[in-house]
Amino acid sequence: MTTAALRPTAPPIPNGILAMAVFLGTEAMLFAGLVSAFLILRANAPAWPPPGQPRLPVGVTGVNTAVLLLSAYTMERAARASAGAALRWLAATLALGALFLAVQGAEWLALLRHGLGASASVYAGSFYALIGCHGLHVAAAVLTLAVLLASALGAPSAETTRRRLAACRLYWLFVVAVWPVLYVLVYLA
């Protein structure tokens, strides 16, 4: 037996990527469950949104949707760029994610001021559960990206950064892909 035969080979799918793919499968089920509950609550309601409840800001959230979609583009550029440029694209992605969260936060504060608290109605409760769950995911993605950026600036090997970025990219793209579905269902439909 030669030493080459004994040398461990790299797995065809890196462990981090495989773990992230399985994790995203469970996340997809979480969102599918929440969307199903939302649709059933809406179908059972005599009027949706109920009379007297504030309407959701469709225009501002539409622009915010574009911001999040743009962040998917910058993340893709980061994944394909060389080491130095990748950090700049990652910083842009982080900024766009943070902007999305800030606008969402401002929107929620305005809704709360107009009396749409989480316990105001089934409409309000399902809105905060669904959109809040997505907001938490975006916050987690922004935090993960910030940690990745900080660790990349600490000069680990280029291969380590690329591996981490690949897993981070999958999560980010998932979070971005879920949002248009929620926007159409909750804000437009």
Place this chain on the structure above:
Amino acid sequence: MTAARSRMAVAAALAVLAPAAALACPVCFSASSARTLATYVATAAAMTALPLLIVGGLALWVRRRLRTAAEPRQSCQA
């Protein structure tokens, strides 16, 4: 025909002739309108199909990656 087969035939005939008594969905029959019923059915179908699609998609992806990784090794051995 044995007694067990006769019982199975009667049960099958009942299931075919009296489908209302064989409803398995705990919420569908309580739907107040056609729209609600359609939503129940659609969400139940989606929640049933999604895990199968996810696991199936994941398995296909892993299989394709394994095949792609094996190709250069096979060509080297040839």
